[in-house]
Each structure stands twice: as structure tokens, then as C-alpha cells.
Amino acid sequence: MNTTFIPKQEASIISGTTAARFWQATLHRDRRADGTFVFAVRSTQIYCRPSCPARRPLRSNAIFFRSPEDAEHRGFRACRRCRPKELQSAAALVARAAALLANSDEENVRLESIAAQIKASPEKLRRAFRTMTGLSPRDFAEAARMNRFKKMLRDGRSITEALYACGFGSPSRIYEKTNSQLGMTPAAYKKGAPGMFIEYSITRSSLGHVLVAATDRGISAIYLGENDKQLITELRAEYPKAELSANSTGHGPWVREVLKRIEGDRPSVDLPLDVQATAFQRRVWQELQKIPLGSTRTYTQVAHALGKPNSVRAVARACATNPVSIVVPCHRVIRSDGQLAGYRWGLKRKQQLLEREGSQLNFS
Numbered sequence: 232m233n234t235t236f237i238p239k240q241e242a243s244i245i246s247g248t249t250a251a252r253f254w255q256a257t258l259h260r261d262r263r264a265d266g267t268f269v270f271a272v273r274s275t276q277i278y279c280r281p282s283c284p285a286r287r288p289l290r291s292n293a294i295f296f297r298s299p300e301d302a303e304h305r306g307f308r309a310c311r312r313c314r315p316k317e318l319q320s321a322a323a324l325v326a327r328a329a330a331l332l333a334n335s336d337e338e339n340v341r342l343e344s345i346a347a348q349i350k351a352s353p354e355k356l357r358r359a360f361r362t363m364t365g366l367s368p369r370d371f372a373e374a375a376r377m378n379r380f381k382k383m384l385r386d387g388r389s390i391t392e393a394l395y396a397c398g399f400g401s402p403s404r405i406y407e408k409t410n411s412q413l414g415m416t417p418a419a420y421k422k423g424a425p426g427m428f429i430e431y432s433i434t435r436s437s438l439g440h441v442l443v444a445a446t447d448r449g450i451s452a453i454y455l456g457e458n459d460k461q462l463i464t465e466l467r468a469e470y471p472k473a474e475l476s477a478n479s480t481g482h483g484p485w486v487r488e489v490l491k492r493i494e495g496d497r498p499s500v501d502l503p504l505d506v507q508a509t510a511f512q513r514r515v516w517q518e519l520q521k522i523p524l525g526s527t528r529t530y531t532q533v534a535h536a537l538g539k540p541n542s543v544r545a546v547a548r549a550c551a552t553n554p555v556s557i558v559v560p561c562h563r564v565i566r567s568d569g570q571l572a573g574y575r576w577g578l579k580r581k582q583q584l585l586e587r588e589g590s591q592l593n594f595s
């Protein structure tokens with residue numbers, strides 16, 4: 232037998248712009264990045280998933296791997312707090328099952344058959360779905376099918392065609408579901424072609440009325456204003472095609488956190504964001520989130536921090552168009568001469584926010 236010695240392949244450390252992107256996701260404890268990479272800490276020899284609640288290491292101490300296996304190959308141990316390995320396997324299971332479910336047009340996909348195809352027990356698959364998506368496999372499959380149905384309508388296919396293509400046995404089946412899942416009849420949906428569902432809550436704060444709006448992925452808007460009507464009008468202008476509806480209970484913890492931050496308190500829970508942005512806006516907003524409570528930066532300083540010293544005006548524009556005030560603290564950016572410059576929700580509010588946060592500013 233011909234034996235060739237094959238050296239065990241070295242696990243590759245991620246570098247360059249990918250590492251920079253992973254670091255941003257790590258800093259923001261971005262749940263959406265979980266399962267796509269792990270970060271390891273040289274000083275502790277431990278690796279974590281991106282959303283691990285533990286303290287962040289120095290950038291110089293962090294290295295990134297595509298998988299837990301790669302990190303372990305380099306001698307790192309899994310964090311006991313965020314258990315990156317379990318998550319990885321749950322993510323992989325769900326990804327494989329989701330691919331099968333997405334291609335299945337049957338109305339009643341059997342969990343057992345999906346589980347058998349990916350060689351997992353139905354119970355394990357059910358748990359993985361709960362962990363990763365918060366849904367049962369059946370609800371997930373139903374949502375996936377409904378999404379395909381909606382996409383076909385948006386693409387201009389007829390209702391009947393879309394119904395049968397997506398395996399809804401009869402038109403009555405889809406009309407039964409429309410109230411809970413489509414929010415309107417398929418015909419109305421086809422006409423308006425909206426893409427987003429946004430729920431909002433409005434509460435009182437010491438800075439006036441606060442609107443917190445969110446999709447099922449995170450917060451999309453935080454506005455401050457004088458009255459409900461003005462805030463809803465702003466939201467409608469920002470998301471003209473979205474379906475907006477009032478949320479009475481579900482946002483409680485997020486709203487409470489926003490109210491605390493308005494009072495100048497330290498962040499106590501992470502608030503997931505779901506905002507539409509250009510790559511540049513997103514970079515600016517991430518940079519703003521690094522400005523510590525009680526500090527300010529100038530537009531020029533932010534531009535320099537981004538490595539784009541000539542983009543001061545673009546930075547100012549990105550601040551002015553920030554849809555999630557408070558959480559992305561654009562109020563902490565001021566002019567080089569110490570003037571507060573503008574604020575979408577009024578200079579008085581900007582000044583009050585900075586005073587509460589204890590910035591050492593001369594407000595005269």
C-alpha cells in the first residue's frame with residue numbers, strides 16, 4: 232500500500248477586512264453573526280461566539296476562526312458561558328433542515344422525515360429550532376412557505392399560481408391564514424407590495440414622547456417628539472411601504488432600556504438593531520456606538536477614526552440620518568468649535584442628553 236504522509240492542516244486565522252468585520256460584530260455582540268465565526272482570546276485561551284455577554288478583550292488579543300474546531304485545533308477552549316460549540320451544531324442542524332424545508336412544497340412536512348434525512352433525532356432538531364429561531368420546526372416551515380408565497384406575489388405571479396406553487400392545497404387554506412400571517416388579503420398584499428412589518432410603541436419620557444419601532448429582528452427607529460401623531464408621521468415617511476401597527480406589550484423591555492438611556496443611565500441590556508443603511512452609514516453608526524457615555528467627539532474625529540479624514544460632511548450627514556437615536560448616540564457628536572451643531576430631535580434635547588450623561592461641555 233502506498234502511504235503518503237499528509238500533514239494535518241493548520242487551522243487558519245482570519246485576517247484583513249474579514250477580521251475587521253468580525254471584530255465589529257463581536258463588539259456589537261451581534262446575534263446574527265453567531266454560527267458564522269468564533270473569536271478567541273489569546274490571554275485567556277478561551278473562544279466565544281460573537282454574542283457572548285462576557286467582557287470584550289483588547290483588539291490585539293482577539294483572533295477569529297471560522298469554526299470551533301479551528302479554534303480548538305489551535306489549543307483554545309470553549310467558553311462555558313456562551314457555549315459556542317453547542318450553538319454551532321444547532322445552527323448547522325437548522326441550516327440543513329431549513330434548506331430541506333424550503334424546497335418542500337408539501338403542506339404537512341413531517342418533522343421525523345426531515346430529521347431522518349439530516350441524521351438527527353426529532354427531539355434534537357426541535358430544540359435546535361427553538362434555540363436558533365424561537366419557532367417550532369412546523370411554524371418555521373409555515374413561515375418559510377408564507378414568505379415564498381409573498382415573494383411570488385411581489386414578483387407579479389397570480390394568486391392562484393402562487394397558491395399551488397407553494398403547496399397550499401386550496402385557496403381557502405391561504406385565506407384562513409391571511410389574518411394572522413399576511414395581515415391582509417393576498418389581493419391587497421399583491422397591490423401594495425410592502426416588504427416590512429414594523430410594530431411601534433409610544434411612551435412618555437422626560438424628553439417628551441418616545442417612539443420605539445421594531446421588526447422581528449430588532450429596533451428600526453427611535454424618535455423623540457411632542458406628540459404621537461408627529462412621530463407616526465415621521466415613521467410613515469421613513470418606511471413608506473412598510474406595514475405599521477401599534478404594539479401594546481411586546482416591546483416592554485426594549486422601551487424600558489431606551490427610557491433609562493434617555494435619563495443618562497448606563498446601558499444594561501443589548502438592544503438589537505434592524506436598520507436599513509448604506510455600508511458607510513453603518514460604519515459611522517458603529518463608530519458612534521463606541522463613544523463612551525459622558526464623552527463627545529467632533530465630526531472630524533469620527534471621520535479620522537473611520538480612516539476617512541476627508542469625509543467630515545458625509546459623517547455629519549450619516550449622523551443626521553441616524554434612525555435610532557439614543558442607541559446610536561449621534562447626540563455625542565459636536566462641532567470642532569464646541570458648538571452642539573444640529574440634532575434631528577431638537578438642540579434642546581441634545582443638550583439635555585449630554586448634560587445628563589455628564590459630558591464636560593461648556594454649554595454657554
Ligand SMILES: [Zn+2]
Nearest residue numbers: 279283310313
Ligand atoms: Zn463566551
